[in-house]
Amino acid sequence: MTVATDVNSADRARGGRGEIGAGRLAALMTAPAAVFLLAIVAYPLLFALYLAFHQVSARELRSGELPFVGWANFLALMNDAVFLLSLQQTLVFVALSVLLEIVLGVGIALLINEQGVRISALTRVLILLPWAVPPIVNGLLWSFIYNSKYGYLNVLLYNLGVIGEFVQWTGNPDLALYLVVIPYVWRTTPFAVLLFHAALQAIPSELYEAAEVDGAGTWHRFLRITLPLLAPTVLVVLVLRTTFAFMVFDEIFAITGGGPGNATWTAAWYIYRTSFQPPFEIGVGAAAAYILALIIFAIAYLYIRLLHRKVEYG
Amino acid sequence: MRRRSTAARIILSALNLLVILGIVGPLVAVVFGSVQSERALLSDVLNPLPKEVTLSNFQILLAGGPQGDRVFEQASYFPANLKFFPLAFANSVVVATSVTALTLTLGALAAYAVSRLxxxxxxxxxxxxxxxxxxxIIVLMVPLYVTLRQLGLLNSLPGIILTEVGLLLPYAVWILTSYFAALPRELEDAARIDGCSRLGAFVRIVLPLSAPGLAACGVITFILSWHELLIPLVVSSRPESMTxxxxxxxxxxxxxVFYTLMMAISLLGLLPTVLLVMLLQRxxxxGLTSGALKG
Structure with missing residues (x-):
């Protein structure tokens, strides 16, 4: 946090001169945002906790009586192979996409940071475009690319001679999850590039010049200067992107709908299907949502600790 | 600056080209898909270039369906919801604009308090x-659905707007706080010595000076609202309030539904935010960097 830690004393003195006090003014100014925070996030979060410990499905919603069931919803989840599979696939999805985002992010950031290469100016201008594409559109456009009759992936690979006939890509349960990772990484890597690029620009060029005078080669300079100074940003991207990757929904929705079979069921998809499709097992869905939220919160906690230590460059 | 050898520059240029193709390729696929009929697309599958360039997919969309009894090549049938596409586009504009205005106003107030008081x-x-x-967000959807139903805000734009404001405000406060905190305090102090109230100094000095920060926060909020699927999907099922x-x-x-028609909708769906990013990239x-790194 870079905010100052004390209200300056002149403000305190003014409190007595008829002007509204700093404390009251701060309360008034934050009140609307706080109300929204309570109404749209805090209250529903508690409500969901209530639902997680009650039996809530279409039947109970009709009768209006929600019996308390203790940990039964959580126990049901632990015995539900589809839920465990969804969690497992979420972990694979998160690990793979975050790893790719960081590797590609650092690579592309280094590339666009090159001043001597003229075309990198164009890359710099275009790099943010995938981030601007709505996630649901991203899903649809890639399912068009993957299409088995005329999709451009088939066209490209066939023309290159890699495949002998058109392939039903998303129909293959061994490939489906990876086929969702690609679009997701395509859309989210620009954000990582952005942060890494900002961090690279903050590295003083004197460091490189001094290293060059000392006879350090390109690889050596990267290992000894760039990488260590990039490390705090890698950590931030790692944690931030991990928490968001756990919530992946739109691309799954558009490209595979969880299929084929259960091959691309992820945590958010499981919660959505359980809660909003017949038989509307809202209690179980809420319990699953809490498990997901707790996993993400453990990582968020790490992030807050990280910010506390204050990220500095140079 | 370090100098690269010619060989290194060629390799780096090639890598840049690869990245550019990776970025632009999928977007070109959308454009190619949207300007032809499914029949034209299928006529020569191995040639990726569009076999025709027609705007009929867009005409059908904007007219709310095929007109008259002319042969309809773009879609074997027209899903009922698509008749509402022009309305949905307008809804999206109303939602994203209202969310941005509300989030910026309430976010700026809170961020100022946090950074100065x-x-x-x-x-x-x-x-x-x-x-x-x-x-x-998925954790909150069932409770929000129940609450909005009780308030009579289901299937209404205000319901969508209020929910999105609640979820985007924290991010906006975070971004704006870092901007306000970076402004020098001296100008405000001078204004206050001249008799300006704290709120007056905020409105007359801090807000104008942080116009770039407000623009950054505003454009990011607009884009995230335009992208939002889960909230309007759960909260509004009527065609009249779809985004x-x-x-x-x-x-x-x-x-x-033919993919060619779907790509036309996709293109119209991604155009507003892609254009915004092109125009306001800086x-x-x-905004994105200060929202993530500072705080």
Whole structure:
């Protein structure tokens, strides 16, 4: 946090001169945002906790009586192979996409940071475009690319001679999850590039010049200067992107709908299907949502600790 | 600056080209898909270039369906929801604009308090904001659905708007706080010595000076609101209150809609935010970095 830690004393003195006090003014100014925070996030979060410990499905919603069931919803989840599979696939999805985002992010950031290469100016201008594409559109456009009759992936690979006939890509349960990772990484890597690029620009060029005078080669300079100074940003991207990757929904929705079979069921998809499709097992869905939220919160906690230590460059 | 050898420059240029193709390729696929009929697309599958360039997919969409009894090449049938596409587009504009206006106003007020009037509880408020960004929206959807139903806000734009404001405000407060904190205090202090109230100094000095920060926060909020699928999907099922992402989501399980028509909708759906990023890139970049790194 870079905010100052004390209200300056002149403000305190003014409190007595008829002007509204700093404390009251701060309360008034934050009140609307706080109300929204309570109404749209805090209250529903508690409500969901209530639902997680009650039996809530279409039947109970009709009768209006929600019996308390203790940990039964959580126990049901632990015995539900589809839920465990969804969690497992979420972990694979998160690990793979975050790893790719960081590797590609650092690579592309280094590339666009090159001043001597003229075309990198164009890359710099275009790099943010995938981030601007709505996630649901991203899903649809890639399912068009993957299409088995005329999709451009088939066209490209066939023309290159890699495949002998058109392939039903998303129909293959061994490939489906990876086929969702690609679009997701395509859309989210620009954000990582952005942060890494900002961090690279903050590295003083004197460091490189001094290293060059000392006879350090390109690889050596990267290992000894760039990488260590990039490390705090890698950590931030790692944690931030991990928490968001756990919530992946739109691309799954558009490209595979969880299929084929259960091959691309992820945590958010499981919660959505359980809660909003017949038989509307809202209690179980809420319990699953809490498990997901707790996993993400453990990582968020790490992030807050990280910010506390204050990220500095140079 | 370091000098690269010619060989290194060629390799780096080639890598750049690869990245550019990777970025632009999928977007070109959307454009190619949207300007032809499915029949033309299928006529020569191995040639990726468009076999015809026609705007009829867009005409059908904007007219709310095929006109008259002319042969309809673009879609074997026209899903009922697509008749509402122009309305959904307007809804998306109304939602994103209202969400941006509300979020900026309330976010700026809160961010100013946090950056200039720090108390122990404003710190707690910031941590609450940070934490709430990590809450998966899916956790909140059932409770929000029930609550909005009780309030009579289901299937209404205000219901969508209020929900999105609540979820985007924490991010906005976070971004704006870092901008306000970076402004020099001296100008405000001078104004206050001249008799300006604190709120007056905020409105007359801090807000104009942080115009770039407000622009950054505003454009990011607009884009995230335009992208939002889950909230309008759960909260509004009536065609009258659908947004563009909801219309698109409705096409997913519909195997009879031609991809060419779907790409036309996709293109119209991604155009506003892609154009915004092209035009206001500088602000977006600064907003995203300050929202993630500082705080």
């Amino acid at each position: 720090p108390f122990r509880w404003t710190h707690a408020f910031m941590y609450a904001n940070l934490t709430s960004r990590m809450v998966p 563009v992402p909801v219309i698109l989501a409705g096409l997913v399980s519909d195997f009879y 602000y977006v970049v600064r």
